Amino acid sequence: MPDPTPGTKDAWVILPTYNEAENLERIVAAVLEQLPGSGRVLVVDDNSPDGTGELADQLAASNPSISVLHRSHKEGLGPAYLAGFRVALDGGAERIVEMDADFSHDPAYLPKLIGAADHFDLVIGSRYVPGGGVTDWGPMRRFISRGGSSYARLALGVPVRDLTGGFKCFRREVLEAINLDTIEARGYAFQVETTYRAIRAGFRVVEIPIVFKDRADGTSKMSRSIVAEAIWRVPAMRFRRR
Numbered sequence: 001m002p003d004p005t006p007g008t009k010d011a012w013v014i015l016p017t018y019n020e021a022e023n024l025e026r027i028v029a030a031v032l033e034q035l036p037g038s039g040r041v042l043v044v045d046d047n048s049p050d051g052t053g054e055l056a057d058q059l060a061a062s063n064p065s066i067s068v069l070h071r072s073h074k075e076g077l078g079p080a081y082l083a084g085f086r087v088a089l090d091g092g093a094e095r096i097v098e099m100d101a102d103f104s105h106d107p108a109y110l111p112k113l114i115g116a117a118d119h120f121d122l123v124i125g126s127r128y129v130p131g132g133g134v135t136d137w138g139p140m141r142r143f144i145s146r147g148g149s150s151y152a153r154l155a156l157g158v159p160v161r162d163l164t165g166g167f168k169c170f171r172r173e174v175l176e177a178i179n180l181d182t183i184e185a186r187g188y189a190f191q192v193e194t195t196y197r198a199i200r201a202g203f204r205v206v207e208i209p210i211v212f213k214d215r216a217d218g219t220s221k222m223s224r225s226i227v228a229e230a231i232w233r234v235p236a237m238r239f240r241r242r
């Protein structure tokens with residue numbers, strides 16, 4: 001039977017944070033504003049030196065829709081999301097959203113992203129389909145991002161245009177099926193790997209256009225090692241036995 005109202009299944013938005021004190025309170029509020037009453041925000045903080053974790057605790061103390069997962073040290077986005085996925089699945093989440101905490105991913109897209117998961121198993125907010133894009137990035141960053149997505153698409157032989165993006169909504173069945181325990185990727189490769197595994201497992205994947213904005217506050221955690229990891233890990237995924 002179809003859902004009575006689209007996009008109202010229990011949705012958890014996971015916000016990984018490392019030194020996002022300048023953004024946290026505003027991003028959490030902006031996310032909750034876009035979610036139905038049953039929606040939740042889970043902040044996954046890797047012991048940020050700037051106090052993001054304590055700030056998140058304060059927000060959680062005053063709002064039952066907010067929870068915080070504290071991890072002892074910075075390990076990259078992948079392990080933070082994996083820990084967050086497990087908490088969300090244990091908590092009964094039906095839809096699990098990945099999203100940056102730095103306003104690069106506009107919370108206004110959330111209803112569309114989550115709503116599309118009524119008809120698809122994985123919804124990708126995509127910079128590289130018609131209507132999507134990137135603002136504020138210089139030519140080098142654009143080149144790395146576009147080149148990275150094309151590289152991954154060709155190496156894996158899948159039709160997805162934006163494989164490295166991190167604004168995605170999974171139905172819980174996907175995360176239950178793709179064996180989270182064997183995902184080791186930490187950076188962009190993590191985004192590629194979750195999408196690739198979903199496709200290989202036969203799930204329906206769709207891209208909906210988003211315009212990605214450069215962060216206005218706080219500092220980037222993008223590094224050469226994150227790019228390097230993606231370069232070797234992505235082709236390795238294809239040859240890995242399931």
Ligand SMILES: Nc1nc2c(ncn2[C@@H]2O[C@H](COP(=O)(O)OP(=O)(O)OP(=O)(O)O)[C@@H](O)[C@H]2O)c(=O)[nH]1
Binds near residue numbers: 045100
């Ligand atoms: N928990 C946790 N969060 C992280 C880690 N690395 C990055 N993040 C968060 O993941 C999100 C994306 O990281 P960014 O630093 O914005 O990376 P990016 O979007 O590739 O880089 P910019 O566009 O330059 O901001 C942000 O919310 C970060 O705070 C990490 O090691 N642990």
Ligand SMILES: [Mg+2]
Binds near residue numbers: 100102104215220
């Ligand atoms: Mg960012």
